[in-house]
Amino acid sequence: MTAKYNAASDVSELKLRLDQAQLSYRDVSLKSRREIVILKRLIARMSVACKGLDSELDKRLDTLRTDLEQNKDISKIVPHLAQVERLLLRQTSTHSTMERLSDLIRQSSESLKRIPALPVQLKRDIHDLLSQAPDSLHHSHQQITQLFGLYDRALKLLTVPVSIERESRSKDNDLQHKLCNELQQIITELDAEGESGDQLLAIRHQLLAGVEPISLVELCLDVLRLALDSFIHERRHSQKFLDVISGDLAALEQTTRQTADQGQALYKHRSELTAELGQLSDRFHHALQQYTNLESWRGAAHSLDTSLRQLVERQRSLENREQALLEQLHYHKNRAEHLYQQTQNQHRQIEDLQRRIFLDPLTRVYNRAAFHDRLEHEYRRWIRYQHPLCLAIVNIDHFGDLNDNYGFQAGDKVLKIIARTVHQHLRDTDFIARVGNDEFMLILPDIAEDERHRRLSGIREAILQLPFRFREKNVTISASIGATLFDDTDTPGKVIERGQKALSSAKHAGRNHLIWIA
């Protein structure tokens, strides 16, 4: 009985222990499941937080997450956890990378800030960037991107003015080139003589050799001054001439008036003499009728004779005065002739000047002013008659190089010879003008298609065949020609533009070409 009781008490104690063991197992299992949930959550958060820092770490965390999801045996997961821990330890070096990055960002920002003439807003943005201390690699990356943006803005701001400056510099160069050419053209057209002419010629040579911008301004002023001097000189010369002529004319007018007065007085005396001679004749006639014999008439005849002698005397003195008057008139006639001659000379000089205004003094062909006049005239004829009217532009190739290699005198000689050659290939009705530098304009009115092509090709070929020799070297020179015809609603301006386009195509085609643009 006692044994039975003892056994029952052991069973009940075992049962109690079993219940306690079951309870504690349930607690442990519950705790373990809760820990696994926490571990899962932690691993998930770590995956997100560390994403991109290290690809191996990313991979391990992913595997760990999957293993946990699949409720794998924790003992199998533990080695993965150890690897993740090792990788995380490796990430501590990231901290020093971050510090280095942060230093770099700060230094680069400071350097950017020191660039002079940075706009205030940009400086402010750099300051904002510097005020944030990066607390993660991600933040550092954001700051680097920001810094790149700031550098880009600064670079643009600093380089834009440079490009503008370069553009304006190239504009300045174009302007200087144009000014230089215009100035040369003006000097050519001024064609001044004397001391001013010599000085202007010297300036032209300077311009041809190339000058600095500051000298160009000074030369412009010099040209203005010399042009003014030349103008004042011309005006003084004309004034002097006019003074002399008007002085001479006034003197002539005065003496002519005196002569006319004297002539008038002489005429009056002659009339009086004639009247007295008439009276004498009447008295003589009367005496002839009154007296029958000569003796009784002697007394009256004596008185008549005296009167007649006096009349003859007065007649002689009148003749002398008339002779003096004639001599005076003769003198006036010579004087008037001399004056006329002087005005004729002046007229010729003005005509010569007028002609020179339309001539290029170097090549002796027409100049730009004459070209525009003539083109306008031919244009009006074309509108009326609609005959084919051709405009061609001849431009010497690499003329600048020729000047550089053989000097301006050589260049001048080439210009003269080429102008003469082109002129020789033109008809009487054609027109040639040097419109500037090394460029000639040709107007060929009323010219058939094959004829105009033959003529212009002939000019190009003739220039190429010209035998030039400079500094002991045979030099071949070519020219490019652009040509076009007046058509439809064309105006002179449009045609010149088209001709220039054709010329530019001829240059681009390699020079020594004739190009037509219809």
Ligand SMILES: Nc1nc2c(ncn2[C@@H]2O[C@H](COP(=O)(O)OP(=O)(O)OP(=O)(O)O)[C@@H](O)[C@H]2O)c(=O)[nH]1
């Ligand atoms: N000797 C001389 N040279 C002149 C005269 N007038 C202008 N020039 C020069 O003529 C040259 C003209 O050159 P550009 O029209 O620029 O070109 P290029 O050298 O002929 O070259 P492409 O026309 O392109 O084949 C410049 O160097 C001027 O200095 C002048 O009366 N006499």
